Amino acid sequence: MTETMDAFHNGSSPVHVPRHVAIIMDGNGRWARERGLPRAVGHRQGTENLREILRAAVETGIEVLTLFAFSTENWKRPRAEIRVLMNTLELVIDRELRELDEQGVQIRHIGELEGIPPKLQRKIREAVALTRHNRTLILNVALNYGGRDEIVRAVRRIVAEGIAPEAIDEQLIERYLYTGSLPDPDLIIRTSGERRLSNFLVWQGSYAEYHFTSVYWPDFGREHLRDALAEYSRRTRRFGQTDEQLRPRLSTPHV
Numbered sequence: 001m002t003e004t005m006d007a008f009h010n011g012s013s014p015v016h017v018p019r020h021v022a023i024i025m026d027g028n029g030r031w032a033r034e035r036g037l038p039r040a041v042g043h044r045q046g047t048e049n050l051r052e053i054l055r056a057a058v059e060t061g062i063e064v065l066t067l068f069a070f071s072t073e074n075w076k077r078p079r080a081e082i083r084v085l086m087n088t089l090e091l092v093i094d095r096e097l098r099e100l101d102e103q104g105v106q107i108r109h110i111g112e113l114e115g116i117p118p119k120l121q122r123k124i125r126e127a128v129a130l131t132r133h134n135r136t137l138i139l140n141v142a143l144n145y146g147g148r149d150e151i152v153r154a155v156r157r158i159v160a161e162g163i164a165p166e167a168i169d170e171q172l173i174e175r176y177l178y179t180g181s182l183p184d185p186d187l188i189i190r191t192s193g194e195r196r197l198s199n200f201l202v203w204q205g206s207y208a209e210y211h212f213t214s215v216y217w218p219d220f221g222r223e224h225l226r227d228a229l230a231e232y233s234r235r236t237r238r239f240g241q242t243d244e245q246l247r248p249r250l251s252t253p254h255v
Contacts, residue, residue: 018229021189021229023065024197026190027042027193027216028045030216040081045218047092054096064138072144105134108141112145124141184207188205190213194212209235
């Protein structure tokens with residue numbers, strides 16, 4: 001279910017804002033390469049527009065924002081680049097945490113802390129603890145996260161707890177995922193022109209709407225988020241039903 005936010009328009013038409021938006025932040029390296037810059041500069045630049053997107057999410061009434069920061073597969077990258085990424089994430093926490101807390105943003109980590117540098121682990125735990133009572137926006141940071149790995153770990157916990165096979169259903173599995181009781185993403189955005197999920201929210205995103213843009217993440221700003229939300233507003237989510245079944249409600253998008 002979505003709400004119409006009068007404060008956020010695309011032209012003259014109000015936008016029906018999804019409750020949960022997830023973003024695959026892609027293209028930092030290519031942004032840098034096209035400018036003759038080191039990849040590290042692209043990663044640092046990619047953090048600069050986080051502030052604008054987070055502010056826009058709060059202003060538009062998005063309830064949950066999930067950002068794909070580092071995947072379980074990204075450990076295959078060169079060690080120097082991984083080190084830069086981890087250091088950059090530390091700097092983002094140091095720089096943005098106070099303002100996010102003041103804005104009422106609740107930070108959550110999805111993924112596994114194991115394998116992440118200890119200093120960054122500590123800062124993540126501190127950020128989660130500091131903001132745990134905030135209610136304006138839930139910000140999920142997917143760090144050392146993989147969708148298949150998430151499902152495997154959920155199944156292992158179910159088995160370890162001795163839950164009978166006949167008691168296992170979709171609702172039970174969802175409770176064991178990192179996202180727990182949160183709503184599934186309504187809209188998943190991927191920047192940089194790639195058109196794949198890359199192992200991101202593979203369970204939760206089964207009925208999400210997708211928006212692919214050729215804009216690299218460092219250049220993805222408020223206007224691009226607005227365009228994605230406007231496109232989402234023009235779609236009708238059927239969840240397996242036909243237009244005929246939905247016709248009495250088609251006048252209200254995203255039923």
